[in-house]
Amino acid sequence: MKRLLFALLCLFSLTARASEPVATTADATEAEGFQPGEMILHHIGDSHEWHWFSLGEDHYTTYLPVLAYRAGHGVSAFSSRELAEGKTYDGLKLEHEHLVSEDGAKVYDFSITKNVASLILSAAVLLLVFTAVARGYAKRGTEAPRGIQSFFEPIIVFVRDEVAKKSIGPKYERYMPYLLTVFFFIWFNNLMGLMPGGANLTGNIAVTMTLAIITLLITLFSSNKNYWAHIFATPGVPKALLPIMIPVELIGVFVKPFSLMVRLFANITAGHIVTLSFIALIFIFRNIGVAPVTLAFGLFIFFLELLVAILQAYIFTLLTAMYIGGAVEEHHDADYQMGGGDGATPAQVH
Amino acid sequence: MASPLKPTDPHDNNSDRLRTVARYSGIGAQMAATIGLSTWAGYWLDKHYATQTPWFTLGLMLLGTFAALYNVIRAVSKGE
Numbered sequence: 417m418k419r420l421l422f423a424l425l426c427l428f429s430l431t432a433r434a435s436e437p438v439a440t441t442a443d444a445t446e447a448e449g450f451q452p453g454e455m456i457l458h459h460i461g462d463s464h465e466w467h468w469f470s471l472g473e474d475h476y477t478t479y480l481p482v483l484a485y486r487a488g489h490g491v492s493a494f495s496s497r498e499l500a501e502g503k504t505y506d507g508l509k510l511e512h513e514h515l516v517s518e519d520g521a522k523v524y525d526f527s528i529t530k531n532v533a534s535l536i537l538s539a540a541v542l543l544l545v546f547t548a549v550a551r552g553y554a555k556r557g558t559e560a561p562r563g564i565q566s567f568f569e570p571i572i573v574f575v576r577d578e579v580a581k582k583s584i585g586p587k588y589e590r591y592m593p594y595l596l597t598v599f600f601f602i603w604f605n606n607l608m609g610l611m612p613g614g615a616n617l618t619g620n621i622a623v624t625m626t627l628a629i630i631t632l633l634i635t636l637f638s639s640n641k642n643y644w645a646h647i648f649a650t651p652g653v654p655k656a657l658l659p660i661m662i663p664v665e666l667i668g669v670f671v672k673p674f675s676l677m678v679r680l681f682a683n684i685t686a687g688h689i690v691t692l693s694f695i696a697l698i699f700i701f702r703n704i705g706v707a708p709v710t711l712a713f714g715l716f717i718f719f720l721e722l723l724v725a726i727l728q729a730y731i732f733t734l735l736t737a738m739y740i741g742g743a744v745e746e747h748h749d750a751d752y753q754m755g756g757g758d759g760a761t762p763a764q765v766h
Numbered sequence: 767m768a769s770p771l772k773p774t775d776p777h778d779n780n781s782d783r784l785r786t787v788a789r790y791s792g793i794g795a796q797m798a799a800t801i802g803l804s805t806w807a808g809y810w811l812d813k814h815y816a817t818q819t820p821w822f823t824l825g826l827m828l829l830g831t832f833a834a835l836y837n838v839i840r841a842v843s844k845g846e
Contacts, residue, residue, distance in 0.1 A: 578781045664833040667800060675792070675799040731788045738789070 452696035460616045460688050462531045463513050464496040468613045480533055484508055484515055485524040496527070531623070534615035538605050546600070575599050575733060583737035587744050591737070594634060598627060599733040606684060606725030610718065618728075619684035621677065628673035631736045635673075639743035672739055676732060683728050687721040793841050797834040804830025 466478040479497040486492070489507070498505035507518045515525045528536075545564065549572075552565030561569045580588040580595055605618045617623055645651075647665040649658070694714035698707050808826030815822070 574781070578785065582785070660829075660832075663829065664836055667804060667830065667833045668837050671796055671800045671803060674803060675795045678799060679792075679795050730784075731792065734785060734788050735792050738792075 450696075450699050452693070452700060455696060456689055456692045459692055460619055460685055461513060462529045462615075462620060464499065464510060464515070464527055464529055466530045466533060466613075466615075480530065481528045482508070482515065483526040483528065485526065486517055486521045489517075489521065530615045531617050531620055534605070534608065534617045535623075538601070538608055538617070541608075542600060542604055571599075572596060579730075579734050579737050583734065583741040584744060585741060588737075591634070591638075591740055594630075595733050595737055598631075598736060599729050602627070602680065602732055603726055603729035606728060607722075609684065609688070610721055610725065616685065616688055618680055619688055621681045624677045624680040627680070627732070628677035631676060631739065632670075632673040634736075635739045635743045636669075638740060640746070642745060643743045672735070676735055680728055680732055683724055687717065687724055691717050691721065790842075793838055797838055800834040800837065801827070801830045804833070 464482055465480055468476040468478065470476065477500075479495045479500070482492070482494055482496050482499065484492050492506045492508065494505055499508070499510050502509065504518060508515055508523065509518065510516075515523050515527065517523050545568070548563075549565045549568050552561060552563065556562065556565075560566075575596055576588070576592060579599075580592055584591055602618055605623075608614045609616050609618060647669070648662055650661050650665065653661050691714050694710045694717065697710040804826040805823060808820070808823035811817075811822035811826070812820045
């Protein structure tokens, strides 16, 4: 890392004397105490208070409620202001953003953290927007959409026609509520995470895991017998191979939502880290000359993130629809190249 | 547009191209996840049973690689 920074530094200060950059790096990272890694991890992580920005020594922070349960101690509820700067309140304190009890008891933390607050906020925004859209349809019916309704109609129609109908087939209708919800939830939260002061909600693996588990459950509960026949008696596979094929198919069932979880988490978190790294370069170099270059790169990544925000929402929705489509599909097509082509056993596409 | 489903040419417009890109990028991630998850499971089992030779890691890694390849071949040969 040091060497990389040094190389970048040399690149940016070609006109400066050769001995100067070393001193600047040492100054910036040691004397000032600016830790880019710590800043970035703090930004992408969850926290018990919502830190907006700091001007000099003044921190502009919203303190969120802390709710904790300890066996034998009951529920404690107080503002996270009481825990600021390492203070202890009611026998609780924060250690690296984890709520711990002073006496070592297990703490169940149900706090409204930054991510939870952001989730509630985005749920409110989604409700407001889509009740307005739904009101438009209730009022105007099939007439031309107006206002906010006309912005969302093409997107909703896109999800229905390009994602749901093509992936699921004739039974697409009952999965539309979930597909639309997950699409707009991910998209809105990606965008809210990109706003200044926004929380990194879709870059939190617990959130993406919950979404992936819901997808897995919907897939499993809507699966028909073809889906299971494909797993436990893969067509075109000799009986002797089944002990190998069944684990392979079962791995596939669980890997699909797993890759959904990791993809969304990794894409959003990586975007935040890259943007912040470019911004942090200014403070590492402590040189105004670096700012135009890093800001240009940072801005470029930011605009790329705007695209990634909708692209990841689309990919999550599309793959969810495909997994559901694979589970509800009736057999009608030969699974060609994978056996079953002789017509003896009707093969089905997974 | 409540028209009934009709078969479409897979490369007739941009959204279908985007769909194909998303689909195949999904297959790649799934391949990585399959190998990674099964290797991790084997590693965990070896640690848990304190085996002398890491048979679980080896076996599950190979099974994961096989499963990943099998799923990729099946997904791409299925077509759209």
